[in-house]
Amino acid sequence: MTNLTAALVMLLGGSVADRLGKMQTLFYARAISIPLLLIIGYVPILPIAAGAHWTRSGFMRLGDPLHQAFAMEQLKEDERATGSSLITMGSDLGSSLGPAVSGLVQVRSGFDPLFAGTAACYVLSLGFIYVFFLHRLGLQKRAH
Numbered sequence: 001m002t003n004l005t006a007a008l009v010m011l012l013g014g015s016v017a018d019r020l021g022k023m024q025t026l027f028y029a030r031a032i033s034i035p036l037l038l039i040i041g042y043v044p045i046l047p048i049a050a051g052a053h054w055t056r057s058g059f060m061r062l063g064d065p066l067h068q069a070f071a072m073e074q075l076k077e078d079e080r081a082t083g084s085s086l087i088t089m090g091s092d093l094g095s096s097l098g099p100a101v102s103g104l105v106q107v108r109s110g111f112d113p114l115f116a117g118t119a120a121c122y123v124l125s126l127g128f129i130y131v132f133f134l135h136r137l138g139l140q141k142r143a144h
Contacts, residue, residue, distance in 0.1 A: 002057045009058030013066060022070045023133045026063040033059045034122050041115030070130060 017025040036056035040049050068087065075083045105114055 002054050005054040005058045009062045013062040017026040017066055021065045023129060027129050027134060029059040030122055031126055034119050036121055037115060041111060051121045114124040
């Protein structure tokens with residue numbers, strides 16, 4: 001069900017990005033994901049947590065192709081293969097190390113710090129997206 005939800009939301013990503021822009025869509029998709037993540041972690045009602053999980057997965061995956069496309073647009077054509085490889089390597093490295101770190105935290109402190117820490121990292125990433133991309137984009141639009 002998670003992959004089906006993600007696929008449906010991803011189909012909408014292109015049309016939303018055409019209207020709002022890639023980074024704006026990525027920003028909003030990740031912003032919507034934060035309260036959903038907190039619902040998954042802290043609401044002890046399975047149907048609500050499951051629905052939040054499916055919805056959050058869709059919004060997070062909506063941003064992946066937009067991020068990749070935006071990153072490739074910033075690179076020269078002869079740099080794109082290396083750039084794509086570095087993005088994939090970083091993602092794979094996180095996917096490899098994440099479960100080990102998560103397991104250690106779960107054993108010592110439970111799930112609460114993992115959900116809170118992940119939400120904090122998402123908020124931090126939204127701040128970076130805003131400062132480095134959306135704020136500058138707004139300034140550039142006003143200058144023209």
